[in-house]
Amino acid sequence: MNAAPAAAPDAPPNGWRTFLWLWGSQALSVLGGGLSGFAMNIYLTQTRFPLESQRAELAAALSLTALGWTFAAIFGAPLAGALADRWDRRRIMLTCDLLGALLLAGGVALVTLTTPPVWALVAYTAALGLVGTFHGSAFDTSYALLVPRAQLPRANGMMQTIWSLSGLLSPALAALLIGLPALARSGGGPAWLAGIRDGVPLAFAIDGATFLLAALVIWRLRIPSPPRREAGPRPSLGQDMRFGWKFIFSRPPLLHLLLTFAAVNLLTSGVGVLHPLLVRFALVPSEGAGGLSQEAALATLWTAMSAGGLAGGLLVSAWGGLKRRRVLGVLVPMVLAGTAQAASGALGHLGMLVPVCIAVACFGVMTPIMNAHSQAIWQSQVPPDMQGRVFSVRRLIAQFTAPVSTALAGLLAARYAPGGILLWAGLLMGLVAGAQLLNPVIRRVEVTLAPAPVAGAEVSG
Missing domain, CATH: 1.20.1250.20 (MFS general substrate transporter like domains)
Structure with a gap:
């Protein structure tokens, strides 16, 4: 794994190195997404609907926010895929990372400055799902151009480790972040940290920072978009x-x-x-x-x-x-x-x-x-x-x-x-x-x- 696979005719000479940069930035972004997703569940469970009498409202909120993300991601995919073949894929990823950071900043404000209605939380998670599917459509179709064909299973295996690693680390890291304000209040920590009700906004903020870092990495990389083969007028x-x-x-x-x-x-x-x-x-x-x-x-x-x-x-x-x-x-x-x-x-x-x-x-x-x-x-x-x-x-x-x-x-x-x-x-x-x-x-x-x-x-x- 230390030596880059030899470039094949179907990949640029520095393609594997570019893929490794993409993979690393995506790994951080997925981990950040795991933190904010876990934090959202904790917010709904412990802050928004903490009472036993609110069990029905809690169940509905958990289901609706999850379905909002899922439906936006799945049914937005055809449009996202069509645009990934029409537009520059690097610019799509860069734009989506910046939009993701902006949405997470809005999420911090949403859970700290207001008591948002459930429909607002559903719309928020749906927006994250839509941005994610546009980013995923551009990303998944980009790294295949960078990696030699013989190394595609290896590259795909590395992509799979991202999700498993996030599932392994995100709950524990999110739980640690969420408990930091209470720890600061009991142990004389920083005033700004002790003044926060819980660490849910911290998890959102860290997720937003991973989006910005991913955007910075993509901005410095050269990622090809293949020319389209057209016959006659361009399709609608x-x-x-x-x-x-x-x-x-x-x-x-x-x-x-x-x-x-x-x-x-x-x-x-x-x-x-x-x-x-x-x-x-x-x-x-x-x-x-x-x-x-x-x-x-x-x-x-x-x-x-x-x-x-x-x-x-x-x-x-x-x-x-x-x-x-x-x-x-x-x-x-x-x-x-x-x-x-x-x-x-x-x-x-x-x-x-x-x-x-x-x-x-x-x-x-x-x-x-x-x-x-x-x-x-x-x-x-x-x-x-x-x-x-x-x-x-x-x-x-x-x-x-x-x-x-x-x-x-x-x-x-x-x-x-x-x-x-x-x-x-x-x-x-x-x-x-x-x-x-x-x-x-x-x-x-x-x-x-x-x-x-x-x-x-x-x-x-």
């Missing part, structure tokens, strides 16, 4: 937004791979609902929890998953991933992840905390491996000047099942044991991925079946 923005759908649906192997991920998200995204219920009703009451409180047991469970994700990201980063038949690097980890989820449900039903943590850690290991190989396949199959439009539709199709999964998990958990739901969802995931191993269409996903269409050629629709 609406035609560009439809282009990704046509590209994907005209390539059955990519569509099969994408629908597989949509099914997996349907079967796994509900763990955010199921894990707290598993801890509350199955693990904490048992002797296997060792007397841990509900908060400590849940933190242990989620830390194990994040640690597994970090280990998986480091593994694929050091290994570099498969150079051929990368679809096996997607489907085999999916089968193993489904098995691990099923095991976590069965062991959780028996009240065995440590084995459940091992199972969810194994699930975490598999996630970055499958995601890194999938990203490498898409980056290799989609021409760089079309990746913004295609990747945005890809994100929408793959992730639209996530909120459905969350809602479905809540409905099922009202009637059935969370361990049983995890067990059957994991078994179904393994079955779906195993069936795709025998699917002749998806096995051709790395074969270029037809030339990519030129954007202007689709004007007639």
Whole structure:
């Protein structure tokens, strides 16, 4: 990892170094986002709706702010992707980082100077989600131009470590920040710090600072935007937004791979609902929890998953991933992840905390491996000047099942044991991925079946 991979004809000579700068700045930004996201939950729980009688309002606020971010990010993706292929991607990232810093400054004012209504908090998180999807569309389509094709799985593995590391560090760092004002009041700390009610504004401010730092890094870098291949008049923005759908649906192997991920998200995204219920009703009451409180047991469970994700990201980063038949690097980890989820449900039903943590850690290991190989396949199959439009539709199709999964998990958990739901969802995931191993269409996903269409050629629709 110390030596930069040799540049290939499809990457500039200093591309790997530029990617490392981008990766480092993005890692700080993601960590900052984890701090502010955790701080928002603490603000809603402890400051905005602290009373037991406000449980319904709290649940609604938590759900609505999360859905505001999710819907803005998912449904804003087609427009963000179309503009990423039309505009300079470096300028998009720079603008989004500055807008993110401005929004976080507004967030500091929002939680310190007023008592904001829930709709204002939902609009605030939706704005952050929209800025994030524009930044992500430009970022995800930029580093593929910097990294040699053979190193794409390694680069993607490094990107996956960012999210796992944030999940591992953000809760503890946010909790430390939130407690600093109280510590300053009890220990004679600085007056400005002691005068703050809690550290939520500090978390927002640090997140804003990471946006500014990322903007500074991007401002100093040279990031290419590929020239578009046009045939005839330039397509309209609406035609560009439809282009990704046509590209994907005209390539059955990519569509099969994408629908597989949509099914997996349907079967796994509900763990955010199921894990707290598993801890509350199955693990904490048992002797296997060792007397841990509900908060400590849940933190242990989620830390194990994040640690597994970090280990998986480091593994694929050091290994570099498969150079051929990368679809096996997607489907085999999916089968193993489904098995691990099923095991976590069965062991959780028996009240065995440590084995459940091992199972969810194994699930975490598999996630970055499958995601890194999938990203490498898409980056290799989609021409760089079309990746913004295609990747945005890809994100929408793959992730639209996530909120459905969350809602479905809540409905099922009202009637059935969370361990049983995890067990059957994991078994179904393994079955779906195993069936795709025998699917002749998806096995051709790395074969270029037809030339990519030129954007202007689709004007007639």
